[in-house]
Amino acid sequence: MAPSIILTEEVKAQQQVLIHKSAYKEFDAGSSRFAEKTEKEGGDGLAPATYPHYLPVWEDEHFEPLQPFEHYDHGKDADPTFPNLLKDGVQQKKLTPHFGSEIRGIQLSSLTKEGKDELALFVAKRGVVAFRDQDFADLPIEKALEFGGYFGRHHIHPTSGAPKGFPEVHLVHRSAGMTGKKDYDDYFANRCSSVAWHSDVTYEEQPPGTTFLYALDIPNVDGHVAGGDTLFCSQVQAYNRLSDGFKERLKGLKAVHSGHEQAEFAKVRGGVVRRDPVSNTHPVVRTHPVTGEKALFVNQQFTRYIEGFKKEESEYLLKFLFDHQAYGADFHARVKWEPKTVVVWDNRVALHSALLDFAEGQRRHMARITPQAERPTEEF
Numbered sequence: 001m002a003p004s005i006i007l008t009e010e011v012k013a014q015q016q017v018l019i020h021k022s023a024y025k026e027f028d029a030g031s032s033r034f035a036e037k038t039e040k041e042g043g044d045g046l047a048p049a050t051y052p053h054y055l056p057v058w059e060d061e062h063f064e065p066l067q068p069f070e071h072y073d074h075g076k077d078a079d080p081t082f083p084n085l086l087k088d089g090v091q092q093k094k095l096t097p098h099f100g101s102e103i104r105g106i107q108l109s110s111l112t113k114e115g116k117d118e119l120a121l122f123v124a125k126r127g128v129v130a131f132r133d134q135d136f137a138d139l140p141i142e143k144a145l146e147f148g149g150y151f152g153r154h155h156i157h158p159t160s161g162a163p164k165g166f167p168e169v170h171l172v173h174r175s176a177g178m179t180g181k182k183d184y185d186d187y188f189a190n191r192c193s194s195v196a197w198h199s200d201v202t203y204e205e206q207p208p209g210t211t212f213l214y215a216l217d218i219p220n221v222d223g224h225v226a227g228g229d230t231l232f233c234s235q236v237q238a239y240n241r242l243s244d245g246f247k248e249r250l251k252g253l254k255a256v257h258s259g260h261e262q263a264e265f266a267k268v269r270g271g272v273v274r275r276d277p278v279s280n281t282h283p284v285v286r287t288h289p290v291t292g293e294k295a296l297f298v299n300q301q302f303t304r305y306i307e308g309f310k311k312e313e314s315e316y317l318l319k320f321l322f323d324h325q326a327y328g329a330d331f332h333a334r335v336k337w338e339p340k341t342v343v344v345w346d347n348r349v350a351l352h353s354a355l356l357d358f359a360e361g362q363r364r365h366m367a368r369i370t371p372q373a374e375r376p377t378e379e380f
Helices: 009-021 036-041 113-126 141-149 178-187 235-240 244-250 260-268 311-327
Strands: 091-094 101-104 128-131 169-174 210-217 230-234 254-258 279-283 285-287 294-296 303-306 332-335 342-346 350-354 364-369
Touching (some): 128 332, 141 364, 230 235, 303 311, 342 350
Antiparallel strands (some): 128 342, 230 332, 254 303
């Protein structure tokens, strides 16, 4: 485990350079300010973490570069009427007409093979789905990974903390107490907003597809579950809103996605980089292999430039696309977290951004299982 460090003035200065120079933004505290004693034991009126075996460690091990693999999307095998997923008694609520749903009355961990196939298709069509009252967090970690592995090869994040012995689980964690409060104050010392739209690790040759994020501890402010919601943006609807002429202009364009900035940020914060950072080129518009829908595939966190364009031209076009994604509230959805919630989204067609809107030093602890999918292509 990488040691926690006290941030020196030199390290703080390095952080500020990265904040101002890079499009990459991160408000997960990382190893540099992990309050281990408070998280494990509580104290000063704070409860310990509900799931201590999910607390992050930053094991300083090195992984070889990811190798290409043949991905099969099980959504291709699904019954489009969803008889095994949306059974009688299952309650479905649409978050918006075309994007996002909330489901109650079915247990993901009990799905049959047919139910998991339908889950892949349903999430591809709705973009993001919040499943309530789930037992996912209470399963042995091995069982949660076994479930997620049905949807693709597990991605091991190069810089994030993970439960000890399970590098395939990406943890989103902010410590409780004064450490969390100071993280909040430091983050907003140089920013007006925590919104940072992205699709996860798009710098990989084969970015994720069906993705699972489940709540372990969520902010509770004045006795109410509040704060730390996650915003989602439909890349399909964002593409559909463009004019035919603009869609034609985007056709065939490719953009470079980079993980180098994320790796540098981890180093500055005293973290680890478990795999050498990479960049990969992907189409600006991709086609979903199951639904056939076209979607924008750029994001402000990881997309750096458009190939074949001069710097000013690339920045001009990407700024329009990033603004279009960010301002398009009519193709956004907001997921409010509840205990025992599992949010499943299709990383190929949805952007997301966590919100840092709780200043009281409340713990926010979540686990992500991130199956990789096919290499993005514009046509199928």
